[in-house]
Amino acid sequence: MAGGWSRDGAVQDQIDASVEDEVQRARSQLASGESATHCDECDSAIPEARRKAIPGVRLCIACQAALEKQETHSSGINRRGSKDSQLR
Template identity: 75%
Template sequence: MAGGWSRDGAVQEQIDASVDDAVQQVRSKLTVGDSAVYCDECDRRIPEQRRKAVPGVRLCIACQEAVEKNRTTAGGMNRRGSKDSQLR
């Protein structure tokens, strides 16, 4: 059901595009290759279970948590379809 100037399915297409963008962003951050035996940051031994579970892992769990905590994220709003972005 479309309303106003939008065509049928436009809302679902926008949702699908947002999901595809998020999946692509996450896939680009996946690690590949051989895992390190020792953490690149603190030189602690990375457990074998972690090395098997996460291919290409370079950090121990503690250092990985610190990196993820400090990582800034986008606002989380898809500005392409936002009415606010169209009004500015």
């Protein structure tokens, strides 16, 4: 149910587009190819189970956790013409 000047289904289209953007962002960050035997950051050995579970892995668990903690995450707010973004 859309209101005002928007057509029916416009809100769902925005939600779908936001979800698709986030899926594409996550897929772009996936590693691919040959897994490293040693971490690119600290040079510690990467366990074989991790290398098999995650193709293309380049970091040990500790370095990967540190990297993910540093990364900024999207706020989860839809900025595509939402009323909230227009009020700011």
